Amino acid sequence: MIPNQWYAVLESKEVQKGKLIGVTRLGEKLVFWRNKNGEIICLRDKCAHRGAALSAGKICGEGETVQCPFHGLEYDRTGKCKIIPANGRITPVSERFKVDSYPIREAHDFIWLWWGKKRDEYPPLPFFEDIDEKFSFKTYKEVWPVHYSRAIENQLDGVHLPFVHHNTIGRGNRTIIHGPYVEMSEDKNEMKFFVDMQKDDGKTRSLKPEAFPMDKIGNFYIHFKFPNLWQNHLTDKVRIFISFVPIDEESTLFYMRFYQKIVRIPLFRTLVNWLGIASSKVILHQDRKVVITQDPKKTWLKMGEKLFQGDLPIVKYRQRRQELIEAEE
Ligand code: FES
Ligand SMILES: [Fe+2]
Structure with a gap:
C-alpha cells in the first residue's frame, strides 16, 4: 500500500x-x-x-x-x-x-x-475534477478476495476485452490493440490512456504507441489517479467510477459508481443510474471470475511476468507505484 x-x-x-x-x-x-x-x-x-x-x-x-x-x-x-x-x-x-x-x-x-505520517498541511484529495455537482450517481459496493494491485491493473487492461467480455463490451472479436497511447500528468500521479482495437485480418500488426492514430484520441478514455481511483470516461456526461479500497493484503473493496448528467429529472435519474449500475455489475463479475485466479496475488515491478505492448498502462502503473512507495521509505 x-x-x-x-x-x-x-x-x-x-x-x-x-x-x-x-x-x-x-x-x-x-x-x-x-x-x-x-x-x-x-x-x-x-x-x-x-x-x-x-x-x-x-x-x-x-x-x-x-x-x-x-x-x-x-x-x-x-x-x-x-x-x-x-x-x-x-x-x-x-x-x-x-x-x-x-x-x-x-x-x-x-x-x-x-x-501515513501526520503533517501540518495535507495535499488536496485526489478526486476527478471533471466530476462536478451536476452529476448524479448510484453506488455499488463489493469485496474481491484479491490484492488491490490486481484489481486496479484489471481496469488498466484493454487486451482482455475480447476474451473476458466477448459477449458484452468486448463483442466483435477485435483482438488487435493499437497503442495504447498513455498520457501521464506532469506530477505522474494521473494517467489517461486511449485504445484502438480491430479484428485480426491476418495482415495487420498492432501500431506502436508512437504511431497511435491521433483521431482516436478523443472523449473516450480510461483515467486513473493515484493511489486508487479510476474512471471510465465514456463521454463528458457519463462515467463509471471505482475506488479500489485496500481492506488488507488479501481483499479489496470496490466502491463502483455510475455517474451521469444527461438525465436530471429525479425519478428518471434514479432509474437511469440504477440501469447504469446493473450493467456495470455484469461486466465487473466477468472480470472477477478471472482476476481471482491470478497468481501471485499481488504485483510489483520486475516481478517476472512476461508483458507485451498492450500492457503499457499496467507497466506505467507499476513503475509509478514503486516510485511512490520507495519515496516514502
Ligand atoms: S477498557 Fe478497553 S480493554 Fe479494558
Ligand atoms: Fe474487464
Whole structure:
C-alpha cells in the first residue's frame, strides 16, 4: 500500500450520527463516528488497555469521546484516554493510554483517511475534477478476495476485452490493440490512456504507441489517479467510477459508481443510474471470475511476468507505484 496518501475508505452515508462503525481498511482496524456537528472522528479500533474493539463500545461526551465496552476507558478525538473509571474520575490518566487517530476529510460523498505520517498541511484529495455537482450517481459496493494491485491493473487492461467480455463490451472479436497511447500528468500521479482495437485480418500488426492514430484520441478514455481511483470516461456526461479500497493484503473493496448528467429529472435519474449500475455489475463479475485466479496475488515491478505492448498502462502503473512507495521509505 502506498503511504502518505488520501484514501476514500467509506461512503458518507455509512457513518451516521450516534453510531459507531468498525471496519478494516489498509490493514488496520478502525472505528468511525460523527460528533454532534456531524464531523467524522476516526481512531484505531483497539483499546490500549486490553485490546477490546472500541467500535463495540459507545459514543459519549456529546459525541466527542468513545467509551470502551470492557472497562469503560474513554478516548477523545486525538486518541488520548481521558478517564480510567476504575482509578476514579479525578485521577489523571498517563500519556501511555493512547490509541492512534487519523486525519479525516469528507467530500464527494466519501470519507477520506490520510494513511501515513501526520503533517501540518495535507495535499488536496485526489478526486476527478471533471466530476462536478451536476452529476448524479448510484453506488455499488463489493469485496474481491484479491490484492488491490490486481484489481486496479484489471481496469488498466484493454487486451482482455475480447476474451473476458466477448459477449458484452468486448463483442466483435477485435483482438488487435493499437497503442495504447498513455498520457501521464506532469506530477505522474494521473494517467489517461486511449485504445484502438480491430479484428485480426491476418495482415495487420498492432501500431506502436508512437504511431497511435491521433483521431482516436478523443472523449473516450480510461483515467486513473493515484493511489486508487479510476474512471471510465465514456463521454463528458457519463462515467463509471471505482475506488479500489485496500481492506488488507488479501481483499479489496470496490466502491463502483455510475455517474451521469444527461438525465436530471429525479425519478428518471434514479432509474437511469440504477440501469447504469446493473450493467456495470455484469461486466465487473466477468472480470472477477478471472482476476481471482491470478497468481501471485499481488504485483510489483520486475516481478517476472512476461508483458507485451498492450500492457503499457499496467507497466506505467507499476513503475509509478514503486516510485511512490520507495519515496516514502
Ligand atoms: S480493554 Fe478497553 S477498557 Fe479494558
Ligand atoms: Fe474487464
